[in-house]
Every structure is written in structure tokens, then in C-alpha cells.
Amino acid sequence: MNIQRTLLASAILSAYSSLAFGQAVVPQVVVTANPFGNTANDQILAPAKVLAGDELRDKAGSSLGETLSQELGVSASAFGAGASRPIIRGLEGARVKMLENGMAVSDVSGLSNDHAVAAEGAVAQQIEILRGPAALLYGSGAIGGLVNVVNERIPTALEPRLTGQLEARGSTVDNGRNLSGTLDGAVDKLAWHIDGNLRNAGDYKIPGNRVFNDPDSASGRLPHSDTRSRTGGFGGSYIDSWGFIGASVSRLSNVYGIPSDEGSKIDQKQTRYDLDSLVKTPFAGFETFKFKAGYTDYKHAEIGEDGLPEVLFKNHALETRFELTHQPVAGWHGTLGVQTENTNFSALSAEGGPDTVPVTHSTSNAAFVVEETDFGPVKFNAGGRVERVKREPVTGVNRSFNLQSASFGGLWPFVPGYALGATFSYAQRAPSTEELYSHGPHDATVTFDIGNADFRKETSRNIEVTLQKTTGLVRWKANVFRNKVSDFIYGHITGKLLDEEGHPGDELRERIFEQADATIQGAEAELEYNPTGAGWSGRVFADTTRGKLERGGSLPLQPATRVGASTAYKMGAWRAGLSLVHAQSQDRLASFETSATPSYNQLNANLSYTQKAGAYDLTWFLLAKNLTNDEIRVSTSVLKDIAPLPGRNIVFGVRAKF
Known part of the structure; x- marks a missing residue:
């Protein structure tokens, strides 16, 4: 592992920071998933990244994984254009929690890489992106961290006038077209919100041949990499001096191809209902009371080449959350609460x-508490969670798990x-339903999955040390971490081939879920110059992680070591930027993985111009992704x-804000 080289690079970057002069004025972005409502710059004990504004629009892709794939410590599962889930420090699936406005997305993307968020x-x-003590509020599925998508469908403030945004963009690599918009308004004490998105894209172009090291394989466009997505949501709130109460409903329809040899498609649909409320100073000694509830009706069909469904996935989930934030007591300020989940999958x-x-x-029933205080100059943060999880299949053995996390x-x-900081965490995770009870074909991944109803709960022990420079035009941070996981659950491709019934055949690869102790360790470093001010800005970063089984061998699908640099210029109506990420070859393979991935370079650029058009701010933008047309696997x-990533892609569009 290249941790030593990464730390050396961090030290060199630190020395460079001493050459900078002046102070940067950095806008404060509130992290909504944090119990104390702290800003992104305060997230030292729970390291966070917040993508918003122009940065989010520049990095936006067709999936959540693509959008976040160049953030520090974050990679993506990259299962075609339609399905790519964030991976945080080498941990994926059920270990990274997906939230929407602080509530579980309740899809089945954690089950398999072919399922979209x-x-x-x-x-x-x-x-x-959030890790650390605050993640304990959101369940045992947050061992690796969490990603929270904030769309403000339930308004929390009254807009003084009608506001909104409409964006249209096109992309050359897949003949893609995307139209999205939001609209917010208020009538007296009633606030409302509407949003929607339409996306159509064909099969995308690839730089070389489809199959790695096979010059005779197909080229041009990657078959079955098309996507079609429709989403819409509406919400409203009653807002007064005491707080607010509101509700929303949303609908998602997503059809996308799976670029495997079988050429499957997934037809995904979800209807979601949410309730959110906040009461200020509910009673003596407490600052706020929050209640949230969400019901999700999710389903998707995996469709074969003949156009007929092969497997039907369904998940009906009801989640509730109660949170009380108390006033400081003996110097301690914190949040305590209760969370329940009830699902049928x-x-x-x-x-x-x-x-x-x-x-x-x-079912899952949990209680949690997160507190913070100051001991002299040292800021201290602690959290704890107890949880009981039950799994009750219609056929098979019922299981229950008592989980403790701190x-x-x-x-x-x-x-x-x-500043110098350190975080220690102990977290437990119950095996997911598919890890316990799978025993059937999964055609989109070309596997026959076999679970184990006798699995024990996972237990993670993590330590992280961070060193940061937090003021000035030049700011930097360096993190090292080590995560020991007892009874780590992973899918082992045995090499056997089975048919749809599980008998010897030639259609599906046998994938058996297994448990073994594992260690994940790594390092990250990032330096930023004037990240939000006018004029020139820049960023350099490096991250590396290594996952190993204690009995020998690597964990499957481990991220490559990366280094990257970017520069940008912002002045008046113009904004431009250029970024380059280099990923090293990755040959740390699990025993059943057959090929290493070669190194690659990904060069991106952006250019935009904003003009006034009456009451509108019109932004014309041009984005270039993979400018060198590198073959990226x-x-x-x-x-x-x-299935390599797309080749050179020019994205063009216009965004109107009012």
C-alpha cells in the first residue's frame, strides 16, 4: 500500500501552504444530516463533504455514484450509466447508507451493484457525505458512512417571492437530453415546492474495445448502456414562529440497460410519501423536537433479452424518527432520539x-444519543446507539440481532x-435479508446467489487520525484510518457454473455469501487554494485504501490509489476550470477475481457564462469529460x-434561475 507516499505528499503540500498569504472568506454551508446543524467546515469529528451550487451542477452525472466519484475517499460501483452507487473508503452496499432529506431512500441499491439508487x-x-459519530443517528447501515441527497421537497422557510430554476442539457457521448427544474413559493404561512426531471440517453461511446485485452470484441458504443428516467415531487409546509409541519409525495420511474453479456434491462419504480415537522422550544430544557415519517413503495423488474421479466424485486418500508435536541447541561449539548423501521422485501x-x-x-427499533462539549481548547464529540433487528422470512429461519454502536x-x-483530531468508533451491523436468505438466480449480475441464515452480526472497530489547516487562502487536511471488521460478509464467486434451478450448468456463476475477519486501512490528503473566492483557485488530492481478509487475500472490488489536481478561474460573469485525476493500476485482487485494472487519466473541463435577462439569471455552460478519450476501467x-466508462463527452446546456 502507498500510505507512506501519500503522507509524504501531504507533508510537501503542507509546506507549500506556508507560502500563501491572506485570508479567504468561505461561505458557510449547513450540513442538514448533522444533529447540531453545523457547517461543513465544522465537520472535523464527522468528516463531511457538501456538494452544492455550481460545484454540484458541474459534477452532476446520470447517477449518484458518477456525481461523487472524484470526492476524497469516494469511488463508484460503475455498473453502466444507469446504476452507480457511491463507495466510501472501500466500503459499499449495505455499509453505506443512502438518505433523502435525512430519511432512508429504502430502495434495494445496497443489495447489488446493478440496482440504481x-x-x-x-x-x-x-x-x-458524512462519517463519524453523527452517522450513528441513521442506523447500523452507516458503518462506512452515509450520503444524504437534500432536495427540500418539504419547505422549512417561507420564500418572499416565487423562486425557481430550470436547466436543459445535452451530451454527445450518448446523445443524451436532460431537463430538470424546481419551483418554490408561499401563500401566507403555507410554503410549497415542485420539482421534476426528465432524462433520455442512448448507448454511450467507448474509446476502444468492449472486452479488456480483446481486440476482436465490439467497439463504438457499449450495448445496453441506455437510460430513461422520470422523477417528480411535490411538497408543502405550514410554517410559523413555533416551527413547521409539512408533507411531500414523489414518484420515480427509471428504465436502464445492464451492459452485461446477457443484455438485461431494469424497470424501476418508486412512490414515496414523507412527513416532516419541527417544534422550537417544545418544553423547558430542550431547543427543538423533530418528528419525521416516510413510507416507500419500491419495485423493479429485471427484464431479459426477450422483453419479459425474470425477477421481481419489491420493498415496502415505513420509517419514523423522533429527535430532541437539549440545551447545554454541564457543558454538554446534544440530540437524543428513537428510530423505527418496518419493511417487507x-x-x-x-x-x-x-x-x-x-x-x-x-423490523428495527433503535435509540441513539449524540453529544458534544469542550474540554478547554479540545472539542469533544461522542455518540451511542442501541438497536434490535428482526428478520422473519415466510420460508426459513427467523433471526434477531441486538446491536450496539458507539x-x-x-x-x-x-x-x-x-488542528489535530482523532476519532474512535465501534459499530455493529445485522446481516441483510439477501445475505441471510438468498437462494436463487440473479440474472442481471449473471449469478446464482446463496446466503447463509446462520450469519453472525458484523462488528467494526475504526480509528481515524486527522491533521488540518483550517484558515487562510490555503487550507489542507490529511487523514489516516484503520478499520478492523469481525465477521465481514462478502460475496464469493466460486467458479462453479449453475443453471436457473441451481443445478450444474453453464448459465450463472455461483456466488456464495461468506464471513471472515477483514481489515480496511488507508490515507487521504487534500489541499485547496481559495476554493470559493474570485480569481484563481486550485485543489490537489490523493487517496488510497486497502482491504484484506485476515485469513489471506484481498477483499473484492477494491478502489485504486488516486491522485488529482484541478484549477479554476472565476471573475465576474465568467467561470472556467480544468481537473485531472490519475488512478494507478489495481492488482490487489480477491482470490476469485481474474484481472487487474490498468491505470488511467481522466481530464475534465468546464466553462460557463452568466447573464441577466430581465428577472432571470441565465447561465450558459459547457462541460467536457474524459477529454483525452482514455479507456477507463x-x-x-x-x-x-x-464495460469501460464513457469516452470523450461534451455536455452543453443552459440554466435559468429566478
């Missing part, structure tokens, strides 16, 4: 064959503008050998 980034106001055969996962009823950390500003993709 049912949250639309095109209408998001901001996207948050299934993955049933549509062809009369064996079911992939039987109908399973799951985290604490401290931050010491040893000299003005510089990411090590975290199950399809890395047969």
Missing part, C-alpha cells in the same frame, strides 16, 4: 423458477489555524472487464 441528484440542492421469480430472496418482514473523538487546535466495478 432511487434518489435523483439533478433536482438536489446539495449532496452531503422480496425478490421473486417471474418465470416460476426458484425465488432469489423469499418474502421477508424486517463513537467518540476529539479535536485539538494546537496553534491558531491548525474502474476496479470497483463488477463489469470492469466488459
